[in-house]
Amino acid sequence: MTLAWQNRLIYLLAFCSGFSIMGVELLGGRILAPFFGSSVHIWGSIITVFMLSLSIGYLYGGKLSTQNANLTRYGMIFIVAGVLVLPIALWANPIMETIFVAIEDSRYGSLAAASALFLLPTIVLGMISPYSVRLLVTSKEQSGQVAGILYFVSTLGSAMGTIFTSFYFVLWFEVNTIIVSYSALLVVLGATAITFQKLASQTQLAATEEVAHEN
């Protein structure tokens, strides 16, 4: 398990997190529509909540990466994000119904509903980018280059997540099926990162033992 493979895995994970974020965001409009309509302000609410959550996530992700950054913790972020996405499929209707009854103005109603459904999972998803940078950067000189590639990969993932979800997935599947799939994808990716870390440390351990024997 080389460092090159580890970096490829991180780029893949960053791509998939970008894909999932925009996939969920796009479905957000469809999830809110039955209660809050399809006026322009619905998208205002959704985009606001996603941008706000991502910005908070970037801050926390960066902070978290300063303490003993490793692939296991990175994988845990994915698993937590995946679990937090699931309530969107499970409880969106009762949550929206409560808010619909409580808040008369559909602008603030949709803002509250978007927050209730998307704030937490998107904060956690936002933590992925800065954490990826921390895992990828090994020297100060290449930090800009690494950040550039990472933004490229994750934003490309976002673009793909947007187009596939809006052009095809909604034509083939139910909204909840797509949401559950994103949730499962994130959990599987997280588990992959953790497994990779385990295997890597085992090989490393074996290698150090070998070195110790030779001495």
Add this chain to the structure above:
Amino acid sequence: MKTNVYLLATLLAFSFFTTSALAKVIHQERSMYRNILVEDTGNLRCLKFNVKSKKTNQSCFLKSDPNRLVFNYTKLMFSGMIVNPNPSRILIVGLGGGTMSNTLHQLLPDAEIENIEIDPAVIKVARQYFSFFENDKVTSKVVDGRIFIKRALLKKQHYDWIILDAFNGDYIPEHLMTKEFLQETKKLLSDNGVLTANTFSISDLYDYESSTYQSVFGNFYQVKSKRQENRIILTTKNELPNKAQLKTNLAALHDRLRPYDVNILKVFNSFTNKQDWPANAPILTDQFSPANLLNQ
């Protein structure tokens, strides 16, 4: 050679139409949702959304005779009165030029008419250019149809006639053609309430929409124009009356509607309850409603 002849013919036809039409744009604005155009062609004034669309004219009226209905599908909408000749509460979802509201107020001066329109610019244009008026019986409100219906249900409101006409222009509000939406709309109907909906008559949506209405209302009538460019789905909350039952009101209604250029006998003859879509056509739901993708 042959292609040249075709080309010449096309050019001639094109120049003929453009010179004979002489449409003049008298108002143009870009609203939050669409481009709005008001066009005068001689005596005819039309409201248009997104100019390059296949179905460009949304609402038209004759300046000299504003009571006369120009569009065939608005005439077909009056089929609702065959089922319920004296509705006292009417809900119109999708205002357009407001011609339906104006005409209904003249026909039924005591009826309460509520117009729901998502785009404030459309209401403004209807008032300014299409003589759309409001008074203590006729009101309009800027709100998404789905939200209005959900709130009306919470307030335990009922309507004797609901007119769904929100599917204009190129973009289809997908949340207004799902099974859940129709269930909510059905609950909002009074016991003798009737629903008339302007729906898609072409594209893949035809089958999906038909199947969705059937899943909620069971049997329904389709009211189609001869050229099949529009179809109205007509259905009721309770049992759908048969054609023989409906015939009883027809003669009186005919005289009432004649001044508006609606021939209700002709409309009645275009009633059909024949199922002309496949039995296994999928149903649109809040979970699955790719209406805009199906309408390619």
